[in-house]
Every structure is written in structure tokens, then in C-alpha cells.
Amino acid sequence: QQQVKQSPQSLIVQKGGISIINCAYENTAFDYFPWYQQFPGKGPALLIAIRPDVSEKKEGRFTISFNKSAKQFSLHIMDSQPGDSATYFCAASMNSGTYKYIFGTGTRLKVLA
Amino acid sequence: ETGVTQTPRHLVMGMTNKKSLKCEQHLGHNAMYWYKQSAKKPLELMFVYNFKEQTENNSVPSRFSPECPNSSHLFLHLHTLQPEDSALYLCASSNAGTGINEQYFGPGTRLTVT
Secondary structure, eight states, X not given: OOOEEEEOSEEEEETTSOEEEEEEEOOTTOOBXXXXXXXXXXXXXXEEEEOXXXXXEXXXXXXXXXXXXXXXXXXXXXXXXXXXXXXXXXXXXXXXXXXXXXXXXXXXXXXXX | OOSEEEEOSEEEEOTTOEEXXXXXXXXXXXXXXXXXXXXXXXXXXXXXXXTTEEEEEOSOOTTEEEEEEETTEEEEEEESOOGGGOEEEEEEEEOTTSSOOOOEEOOOEEXXXX
């Protein structure tokens, strides 16, 4: 119930292509779904986040699509660039005071020049 | 200094050593977290502190001992570790109880236990 399942584990995309990473959850009490980007040697950095009252959120080339009934959400990176090559983590949390995050296992994205 | 800082960035220690990891947040947050990041596993939440009080301990072995003297500083004291404790240890902070869920992470301490 507390797991967040993330796929694929790794992804290779050509420059200019669309990168899509998917996550699924079970606990309907989750009410906040962030995506983090992590470069080697760095900590995860918040990329974009969504709440379940909207089905899509877009920030620049990054879009989150949210399907509440299917309990799934995904990250789309449009016009992928070599600089986007990183590990991406989805997470879910609920309003429990300290907002404990449950993270997915991560997707290693490589964008070929 | 801005954001969340962690020291040291790299640490190699023997199984009988005692060492400490330090985290400091410059964001005015009231909650701080320790996570363990191992290869091919989800980030594992270890401890949560809210206004200096520990609110979560995720069944972490007693060889890891956290300390939070104030809302800006968090320590992780290490003793008699095992090789499987080698990992990246990440600190994060957030504003708990405000409806703003974002957690901000430090760069981590890469720990190797020999």
C-alpha cells in the first residue's frame, strides 16, 4: 500500500525526442506527487509536482500527467536534451504533518546527442 | 551558504570507528530528514524531525543515532557500522504543517564502510 512503482528503470532517448517515465501508487490518501531530478554527485532537486485535483501540470518542457482513477502519474520531457540526462524519481506523500515521502526506484535517463 | 549543506561530502570509515555526519539548512524550515540512498533501491527515509522533536524512526538500527539540536542543524552519529551501510546519506528539509510539501535535499555524504 505504501509503495510507489516506477518504470522504466532506464531510458535512452534521442535528442529532441519525448522522454516518458511512469509511476503507480496504491494508497489513495496520497495527495502530493513530486518529481525529482538527480545528477551524479548531487542531491535530488525538485523538478515539478502535482496535486490530485488537476490532471496535468506543465512547466517549460516538463509535464506531469495525472490519472486519479488509475492511480498513475507520469513525467513527460519534451524536446529532450543531453543536459536532461540524469536519474528521475517520482514520489508520493500525504498531509501528515511532516509530509513523509515514498519514493519510486528511479529512472536513469540518457539523451543521446 | 544557501539551501541545504552537508559535511563531509565523502567519508571512509572502518567498522569500529565513530563518526558524525552534519547537515545544515538555510531555508528557515522546521522539519529535517535523513535518507539513505543505495544503488537500485528507493530512497529510504530513516528519521524525521519536526521542530527538533523526532517524529519518525523507520526501524533504523541503533548504530545510527540522530541528533537535532535546533531546526537548522541535524546530525547523524555513526558507530560500529557494517559494510552494507555504505551508501549516499541525504539530508532534506521542509516546512511542515504549512500545506507546502516540498522537500529540499542536500548534496549528500558518500559513506564507505571498510
